[in-house]
Amino acid sequence: MSDFIIDIEGEKLKLLPQRAIFWEALKTLILSDLHLGKAGHFRKHGIPISRKIHLTDLQTLERLIKNHKPERVILLGDLFHSVENNEWDDFLRFLDVYDFVEFILVEGNHDILSNYPENLPMIPLLEVSPFSFSHIREESKLYNISGHIHPGVSIRGRGRQSMTMPCFYFSKDYGVLPAFGQFTGIKKIRPKKDDRVFGIADRTIVELT
Template sequence: MGETYFSYKDQKWCLSAQRAIYWEDEKALLIADLHCGKSAHFRREGIAVPANLVQEDLFRLQRLITQFSPSQLIIVGDMFHSTYNNDVEYFNTWRHQFPHIQVHLVNGNHDIMPTDVYVRLGIQQHDHLNIRNIHFSHDPALHAAGEAQYVMSGHVHPGVTMYGAGKQALRLPCFYFGEEYALLPAFSAFTGLYSIKPAKDEPLFVLADGEVIRMQ
């Protein structure tokens, strides 16, 4: 299935195979690690990567917005990949399709452009963001949530290594829900994966072939 509903920490989440979560009670679409501009950054350094990666990512995001009709988009860090490049202007054009949607950016380590650029793009920046009992922080290791708050984070680009017959191995992106914090998969397909090893009682959802598969 392309989506699955999951209740945790007194909230109901819709996990999408498109590497996003829809939070129905807040009409909020949650993603992490969009890394808009990363491919352009690599090309500028002379590394041959496809030129249409940001267009593909933003098209997936557009489809999610059309599907869920959120009133706000929360990006849990690394929306852009470091310094300004042409992909930022592509995002600006894309942004004009959704002027009614509030875009919240929880600053990540790559979000280093001048503040006026984010203002021009209609993006509200936050070092941390609190909504209900949920605390949004890009890096789970750096969160400053209160005891009653659950942390939603990114940064890690979580993945799980699956093993098959004949010593075959495949690493897949995942959603991880620990006792203190959750990890969202990197939204951009142009990112690496860091293998995590959750405890047996920690919910884990793997993304494969357009489906959200609960592993435990």
């Protein structure tokens, strides 16, 4: 896999093809929109979606923790999609296994559960200079990093072929992460002239111009 280092506000952020950011200076892993439990929500309504989808996401997160050894993981909202179910129990066990890592949940619009554990504090906004972290983009004196919209871009080949891929998006004042969860949609964005967009294709980060 190939990652990419970008400089934002004088800080080096490593963009990972697993749809996350590693802020090495602070030993912090940043990701957004796991939407755990979404498969269970579909099953409840008679649509047979496998639980393995979310187990794969947790396995990916596990590999990131083992490879990068973060001291803190910031979850930028929409950790869990709906009411408690087996996928939520899977995540609680995951927290117990990695109790030596600090997990912080920045509240998202889907984060409506009532029994968040003590080792998963949930806050509306996190400020760690020079960044502010939120689920939905917030106006801030600091550079805002958020999730929520599941950004993606479409590229076209020489013929009429096209493909849409998840992406990292950075403007002058804010950045948006792709959804970490695999069972999520993509919203195509329209970057402006000076914005930077990094697509994720074939487990590789590609800067698009």
